Amino acid sequence: MTPKRNTKSLFHVLGGIAMLAVLIAAAVLSGRFAKFLDLYGLAFVVIGGIALILTSYNLREIAAALRSAGRAKRSDSEGHKYLIFWESASRNFWMVGVLATFMSFVIALTNSETIQGIAIGMASSLIPSAYGMILSVICLVPWLKLKETRSSNLPEEISGENEKTQERSASSFSFENMVGYVLIMAIILWTLIKAELSSHSPILPIWKCVVYWPALLFILGGTIALVLFVGSSAKGRIWTLGFAVTGLIGSFLGIIQALLGISWRHIQGVAAAVTFILSSCFFSLLGMMLVAAPLEDRSIKDSKKARHSTLSRAAWYVFPIVTLILLVITFIIVVTPVRK
Amino acid sequence: MANKKEKDPKIDALLKQVLQDDPPPETERKMKLQFIRFKKNIERARRAPERTSKALGQSLFQARSWDWLSWAVRKEVLAFSSMIMIAVGGFLHVSGHPNAMAETLSFVNTSFSISNQLREVQSMECSLQFTSEEGLHLHGTIRWLSPEIMRADVYEGDRASKSLWIEGSEILVADLVNHTNQKYHSLEQIEDPVFTPLMEFLSPENLGVAIYKKWEPRHYREQDKGRNGTYVYQIEGGKATLEMTVDENTHLPLSIKKFSLPPQGAAEAQTPTLEAQFLWNNLNE
Numbered sequence: 001m002t003p004k005r006n007t008k009s010l011f012h013v014l015g016g017i018a019m020l021a022v023l024i025a026a027a028v029l030s031g032r033f034a035k036f037l038d039l040y041g042l043a044f045v046v047i048g049g050i051a052l053i054l055t056s057y058n059l060r061e062i063a064a065a066l067r068s069a070g071r072a073k074r075s076d077s078e079g080h081k082y083l084i085f086w087e088s089a090s091r092n093f094w095m096v097g098v099l100a101t102f103m104s105f106v107i108a109l110t111n112s113e114t115i116q117g118i119a120i121g122m123a124s125s126l127i128p129s130a131y132g133m134i135l136s137v138i139c140l141v142p143w144l145k146l147k148e149t150r151s152s153n154l155p156e157e158i159s160g161e162n163e164k165t166q167e168r169s170a171s172s173f174s175f176e177n178m179v180g181y182v183l184i185m186a187i188i189l190w191t192l193i194k195a196e197l198s199s200h201s202p203i204l205p206i207w208k209c210v211v212y213w214p215a216l217l218f219i220l221g222g223t224i225a226l227v228l229f230v231g232s233s234a235k236g237r238i239w240t241l242g243f244a245v246t247g248l249i250g251s252f253l254g255i256i257q258a259l260l261g262i263s264w265r266h267i268q269g270v271a272a273a274v275t276f277i278l279s280s281c282f283f284s285l286l287g288m289m290l291v292a293a294p295l296e297d298r299s300i301k302d303s304k305k306a307r308h309s310t311l312s313r314a315a316w317y318v319f320p321i322v323t324l325i326l327l328v329i330t331f332i333i334v335v336t337p338v339r340k
Numbered sequence: 341m342a343n344k345k346e347k348d349p350k351i352d353a354l355l356k357q358v359l360q361d362d363p364p365p366e367t368e369r370k371m372k373l374q375f376i377r378f379k380k381n382i383e384r385a386r387r388a389p390e391r392t393s394k395a396l397g398q399s400l401f402q403a404r405s406w407d408w409l410s411w412a413v414r415k416e417v418l419a420f421s422s423m424i425m426i427a428v429g430g431f432l433h434v435s436g437h438p439n440a441m442a443e444t445l446s447f448v449n450t451s452f453s454i455s456n457q458l459r460e461v462q463s464m465e466c467s468l469q470f471t472s473e474e475g476l477h478l479h480g481t482i483r484w485l486s487p488e489i490m491r492a493d494v495y496e497g498d499r500a501s502k503s504l505w506i507e508g509s510e511i512l513v514a515d516l517v518n519h520t521n522q523k524y525h526s527l528e529q530i531e532d533p534v535f536t537p538l539m540e541f542l543s544p545e546n547l548g549v550a551i552y553k554k555w556e557p558r559h560y561r562e563q564d565k566g567r568n569g570t571y572v573y574q575i576e577g578g579k580a581t582l583e584m585t586v587d588e589n590t591h592l593p594l595s596i597k598k599f600s601l602p603p604q605g606a607a608e609a610q611t612p613t614l615e616a617q618f619l620w621n622n623l624n625e
Contacts, residue, residue, distance in 0.1 A: 110444060118448060212441060214433035221425025228419050271445035276433055278441070334445055337453030337591060 040194075041100050041128035047187050048096035049135060052289060053089055054180025056297035061085065069142040079146050081301060086143035087308060088297050090136045091316045095289050097132010098320035101125050102282055103188070105327050106210060107195040109334070122331045129324060177294065184290065215250060215279030222246035223287060236296025237309045243292055244315035247284025251277045251326055258333065274330050281323040288316065351375050451551055453591040458544035461592070462486065463621045470537040470614040478534070482541050490542060494534050502534055506542065537614055551584070551593070592620050 053062060065085035108121025192210070223242035230238050254277035261269030293316065300306040351372050363371070464484040472478050480494040492504040496517075505512040511524040513532065524530055527539060540550035572585050583597040598614040 106441075109448065210441075212437075212439055214429040214437055217425040217429030217432070221422040221427075221429060224418055224422035225426065228415060228422065267446050267449055268442070271442040271449070272433070272436065272439065274445055275439050275441040330445075334448055335452050337449065337456055 036127055036130070038104075038124065038127045038131075040191075041104060042131050044100045044103075044187060044191060045093060045097050045128055045131045045135060048099065048184055049089070049093040049132075051180045051183035051187065052092035052096060052293070053085075054176050054183065055290070055294040056088055056177070056180075057085060057301065058174045058176040061301070065089075068146070079149060080307075083143060083146045084297070084301055084307065086139050086146065088293070090139035090143060091293065091313075092289070093132050093135035093139060095132070095285065095293075095316065095320055097129045097136070098323055099188075099282075099285055099289065100128030100132065102278075102285070102323065102327065103191050103210075104128060105330075106278070107191075111195055111198070119331075119335060122327075122334070125327075126324070129320075173298075177298075180294075181290065210279075210282060212275050212279035215276050216283050218250055219243065219246050219280055219283040219287065222249065236292045236294065236299060237312050239292035239295055240288055240312040240315050243284045243287035244319045247280050247319060248322065250280030250284070251322065254280065262333075270333060274333055277326050278330060281326055285320065285323060288319065351379075450586070450591075451548070454551060454586070454593065455548040457591045458548050461544060461620060465619045466541055466616055468538065468541070468614065468616050469612075472534055472537070474533070480538060482538060484544070492535070492538055492542065494538075502532070504530075504535060504538075504542075541616060547593075590620065592618065594618055 057065075061081070062085070065082045068079070068082040069086070102125075104125030104127075105122055108118055108125055111121075223239065223246045226242040226245060227238050230241075254273045257273035257276070258270050261267070261271075261273055292312075296308060296312055300308065354375070461484065463486060464482075466482040467479065468482065469477070469479045478494055478496065480492060482490070482492045484490050488508050490506040493500040494502045499516075501515075501517050503514045503516055505514070509525065511527065511530070513522045513524065513530060513535075514520070515522075527542065540546050572583060581599045583599075584593050585595045586593050595618065596614075596616045597612040599611075600613045
């Protein structure tokens with residue numbers, strides 16, 4: 001790449017960022033989007049997304065991938081690595097957004113001052129998901145550009161390479177990976193502590209709501225059993241599927257129990273079922289983010305051909321959507337009186 | 341083991357070279373053992389990795405450093421643990437494992453139900469027995485005559501001593517003993533402590549907020565079904581303990597008993613500091 005072209009592409013990137021910043025500033029200053037502004041939610045999604053990237057990649061790889069975004073149109077022998085990186089980043093922001101929504105939802109449920117406050121808080125808790133979605137789409141832009149370049153240059157190279165994923169073992173755990181884990185755990189814990197401190201009289205400690213032991217045991221046991229049954233436990237692909245499938249089974253069992261509770265007009269049964277659904281989704285999401293995704297990333301990032309498996313992709317994008325739908329259902333159940 | 345060591349040819353040659361005359365066999369054996377031990381120690385020290393903090397840190401990221409945990413990831417152990425986890429999780433859930441989240445959801449839903457029902461109410465009559473801040477046992481009545489009009493009376497003996505009227509945004513407090521009137525624009529302006537225990541019952545909104553938040557409910561559980569189609573909520577609040585009987589058809593409270601928290605170490609108080617009995621117009625229809 002010539003210096004002139006390099007400068008041009010740098011201006012392209014900076015111009016794009018400036019335009020985006022102006023648009024965001026205009027939206028914020030207009031005051032019409034105040035209801036869609038959640039600074040803490042945005043910080044959670046950004047920091048959480050970066051932390052998750054760190055759990056899979058080291059700083060050298062991240063810096064190289066960021067540089068690749070500015071010159072995505074150039075054919076690059078390392079392009080495949082960057083393709084995997086941007087796909088991981090997109091997935092991470094999306095999943096962190098849904099996690100932030102989940103936590104805001106539970107905080108609203110336990111910390112609101114009034115009944116109306118609960119309803120408003122629950123509805124507003126969906127905002128971080130929107131942030132996650134936007135950041136996810138932003139990360140998909142370099143991915144799409146790289147993919148376009150690669151498909152035109154290497155039409156047959158990356159087809160049918162899922163099997164290659166299975167033959168590789170995860171690369172070693174680095175210092176950056178540990179920092180990533182510490183960062184994501186810190187932001188999750190800080191959110192819980194902040195919620196606890198900010199409320200003068202919470203109707204109950206939030207951590208009591210998040211940790212429901214039966215759901216945790218079910219998800220953990222189910223996932224380990226599935227991984228053992230399929231074998232190949234060193235690959236994140238199986239863990240991703242394990243967490244997603246177990247989470248879906250747990251949610252489905254919860255839905256059945258909730259429907260029976262509604263039929264029998266037994267609010268305690270409905271509440272227990274909803275708790276099981278929420279906790280199943282929470283622990284599955286956390287397992288996919290902290291265990292499965294980094295394992296799969298680390299197992300394929302050094303490969304020149306392997307890519308994320310289709311089933312994992314489906315799990316990463318579909319499971320959070322299921323979680324969001326279940327949160328909305330929970331909201332409806334909570335605000336709908338169940339007559340005795 | 342010792343025999344094997346004694347046949348080390350290098351040590352034998354070294355000894356023969358150092359000691360020209362043959363020593364007694366016992367002495368020779370002991371010397372050999374000493375030499376072998378000495379040699380082993382030198383080799384072990386040479387093989388041992390450098391024990392610096394950096395080396396220790398690096399070893400944390402190497403898989404072989406965690407080999408001692410390999411028993412925990414053996415397939416048999418994991419398979420057994422996973423089955424146990426699923427079974428225990430399922431059992432705890434089915435057996436009604438107490439959970440704060442489920443209690444919250446249940447209580448919030450009940451609060452929503454009560455709040456919704458209170459909004460539909462046109463009129464209500466409530467009789468109250470309570471202890472004033474001065475320690476006097478008083479009784480009173482509150483009547484929601486329409487959504488805009490409310491009247492509260494406080495009795496001393498059989499005679500009403502004080503009366504409070506709310507009509508739209510106007511509030512009037514009448515002292516029926518001294519024959520004086522006082523107008524207010526908000527309930528917060530009323531300073532007469534006699535009305536303090538009544539404040540939570542003066543409007544559907546106030547009652548809804550009190551049930552959900554003001555009484556600071558922290559632990560609540562639904563008791564067994566009460567009589568005549570009612571159910572009872574036990575609410576442990578930050579300031580008081582409440583017992584609320586709710587009609588299972590209309591989802592409106594029929595009675596609320598408020599017990600002040602006993603001092604630490606004292607037995608639980610049995611006499612309520614406030615008891616409210618409600619008569620809703622909806623129930624009479």
